[in-house]
Amino acid sequence: VLDRVKLVHDSHDRMGHYLSLLGPSRISASLFNLGYLPGSDKSVVTRPETTIGALDAASKWLMPNGLISVVAYTGHDGGREEAEAVRDWTAGLPADEFSVMRPQGGFSGNRTPELTIIRRLNFPRTSCA
Numbered sequence: 001v002l003d004r005v006k007l008v009h010d011s012h013d014r015m016g017h018y019l020s021l022l023g024p025s026r027i028s029a030s031l032f033n034l035g036y037l038p039g040s041d042k043s044v045v046t047r048p049e050t051t052i053g054a055l056d057a058a059s060k061w062l063m064p065n066g067l068i069s070v071v072a073y074t075g076h077d078g079g080r081e082e083a084e085a086v087r088d089w090t091a092g093l094p095a096d097e098f099s100v101m102r103p104q105g106g107f108s109g110n111r112t113p114e115l116t117i118i119r120r121l122n123f124p125r126t127s128c129a
Helices: 012-020 048-061 079-091
Strands: 027-033 062-072 098-101 114-120
Touching (some): 012 027, 012 048, 027 048, 048 062, 062 079, 079 114
Antiparallel strands (some): 098 114
């Protein structure tokens, strides 16, 4: 799939920069796995302000019927706040351009990861260029 996939090893807060390098192309999917990398330094975590910036960039370049998935892990310091920031961000998406789903079930407890799936319905009214 490497002819259709671009892998970048960088912080998600630089996502807009890399997407702008694609020119007029659009993305069909963007996956966010928030928190920290298991088995790594647990002090290095995603943060609400950088995550929301990356979600802004992904939504701007997402093609119709494209998907953004976000898994927010709430069991670490700052995880609950980041999950709340994602919920607040999705609440502000235009209903005529995006559909948001939060599947529930299967897990219980206050450390449960939260899954959010965002689907673009239509192109935005303004250009992303």
